[in-house]
Amino acid sequence: MVATSNSNSWHYDFSLLPQYLDRLFAKLRIAVVFGGDCDRPGSVIYKTHNPRSWKSYEIVAREIAKALTEIGFQHVYVIPDDMNLPEQLKQQKIHLVWLNTGGVQGYNPVCHTPALLEMLGMPYIGHNPLNSSTLDNKHAFKRELQSVGIQTAPFMTWHPSQGILQPNLPERFSIAFGEYRGPFVVKPVSGRASLHVHFVDKIEGLSQAVSEVHQATHNTALIEKYLPGREFCVAVCGYVTYAKGCFTKNAKPFAFSTVERVLESDELIFTSMDKKAITADRGRLMGAEEPELKQQLIDLARKIYWEFSLNSLVRIDVRSDGDGELYVLEANPKPDLKYPGKNVTSLVALGLAEYGMSYNDLIFSLLADRLDYLLTQHIEIIPHIVDLLD
Ligand SMILES: Nc1ncnc2c1ncn2[C@@H]1O[C@H](COP(=O)(O)OP(=O)(O)OP(=O)(O)O)[C@@H](O)[C@H]1O
Numbered sequence: 238m239v240a241t242s243n244s245n246s247w248h249y250d251f252s253l254l255p256q257y258l259d260r261l262f263a264k265l266r267i268a269v270v271f272g273g274d275c276d277r278p279g280s281v282i283y284k285t286h287n288p289r290s291w292k293s294y295e296i297v298a299r300e301i302a303k304a305l306t307e308i309g310f311q312h313v314y315v316i317p318d319d320m321n322l323p324e325q326l327k328q329q330k331i332h333l334v335w336l337n338t339g340g341v342q343g344y345n346p347v348c349h350t351p352a353l354l355e356m357l358g359m360p361y362i363g364h365n366p367l368n369s370s371t372l373d374n375k376h377a378f379k380r381e382l383q384s385v386g387i388q389t390a391p392f393m394t395w396h397p398s399q400g401i402l403q404p405n406l407p408e409r410f411s412i413a414f415g416e417y418r419g420p421f422v423v424k425p426v427s428g429r430a431s432l433h434v435h436f437v438d439k440i441e442g443l444s445q446a447v448s449e450v451h452q453a454t455h456n457t458a459l460i461e462k463y464l465p466g467r468e469f470c471v472a473v474c475g476y477v478t479y480a481k482g483c484f485t486k487n488a489k490p491f492a493f494s495t496v497e498r499v500l501e502s503d504e505l506i507f508t509s510m511d512k513k514a515i516t517a518d519r520g521r522l523m524g525a526e527e528p529e530l531k532q533q534l535i536d537l538a539r540k541i542y543w544e545f546s547l548n549s550l551v552r553i554d555v556r557s558d559g560d561g562e563l564y565v566l567e568a569n570p571k572p573d574l575k576y577p578g579k580n581v582t583s584l585v586a587l588g589l590a591e592y593g594m595s596y597n598d599l600i601f602s603l604l605a606d607r608l609d610y611l612l613t614q615h616i617e618i619i620p621h622i623v624d625l626l627d
């Protein structure tokens with residue numbers, strides 16, 4: 238029997254999850270939220286600057302919504318995250334939000350919508366505001382990686398308020414790079430799709446590349462040691478998975494889709510997916526030929542998930558140095574969840590078949606995992622969902 242959240246007799250355990258989800262199919266009202274367009278009249282009060290290259294992600298939001306409907310949820314809405322969002326959520330009597338947005342505008346846009354939902358008391362599938370901000374600010378994420386002993390390329394930052402970067406900063410450079418004098422990568426701290434990522438051969442070229450990043454983003458530039466080795470991705474999400482018609486609660490986070498990004502011989506930096514779509518020949522799923530490397534990537538992904546107390550999907554990008562040592566480049570807080578089509582797919586969906594999972598199974602896993610987490614850890618903040626379980 239299910240009682241309301243204020244009852245002391247109510248107890249949740251994982252074995253109840255399938256029957257609860259069954260009940261929620263007809264009752265739970267879900268909104269999949271994509272990035273609102275600040276140029277659309279009535280979306281914001283004043284248009285401002287976005288340091289992150291804006292994208293609506295609406296197509297993928299609709300693919301997620303379609304999957305939720307196919308899974309069995311009868312009330313799924315797709316809504317932009319502009320200033321009308323709270324009113325929309327109220328009007329449509331939404332119980333749960335799926336965040337598929339990088340934000341509308343302003344600084345740290347990826348954390349705005351989860352922060353707003355926190356204020357509204359609305360549960361969501363996505364990262365909390367702090368994790369959203371940390372993951373979407375590569376320098377902040379890298380500092381935390383260092384603090385838990387995870388390797389990331391040596392780096393320093395340069396903010397526009399610090400003026401033009403002078404190539405002659407021996408003390409500051411030696412803290413980050415020691416005797417190393419190049420090559421480097423210069424990129425925005427908050428970016429996507431390899432936009433404004435520069436390969437810089439020598440220290441003398443850094444100033445210009447940093448200025449370009451400043452002009453494009455009005456935000457901090459990241460200067461990193463260039464890693465000349467192979468490039469990999471690995472996706473990781475929560476403990477509950479849905480495959481072959483069954484739910485499982487795993488002891489470790491679910492890490493999957495270990496993919497090598499295939500670079501052409503003259504491709505120093507992976508070409509933006511805005512310019513070249515992710516096709517099977519751009520991402521090679523790792524099979525059984527390098528089991529240790531594959532396991533290393535899986536362990537790395539699980540460690541990051543655990544250390545940052547993540548509770549939603551990330552895709553971790555990794556590159557190796559000349560000796561094959563792995564270094565984390567970034568963890569994408571809103572990895573592309575494109576529905577895998579004939580020619581175009583996403584780096585996250587590429588490896589699902591290995592676990593007997595479809596795209597819809599992944600979507601169901603992400604929702605079920607969040608629900609299991611909320612019911613286990615935070616039952617008191619979702620009385621409106623608990624009431625639906627009666
Ligand atoms: N330190 C580095 N050494 C070598 N290559 C790098 C380095 N940093 C970035 N790159 C190259 O630039 C690409 C984009 O960098 P990164 O993943 O940090 O930024 P992004 O634009 O957020 O990427 P994404 O497309 O994954 O959203 C990487 O896929 C990699 O090919």
Ligand SMILES: [Mg+2]
Nearest residue numbers: 431554566567
């Ligand atoms: Mg990346």
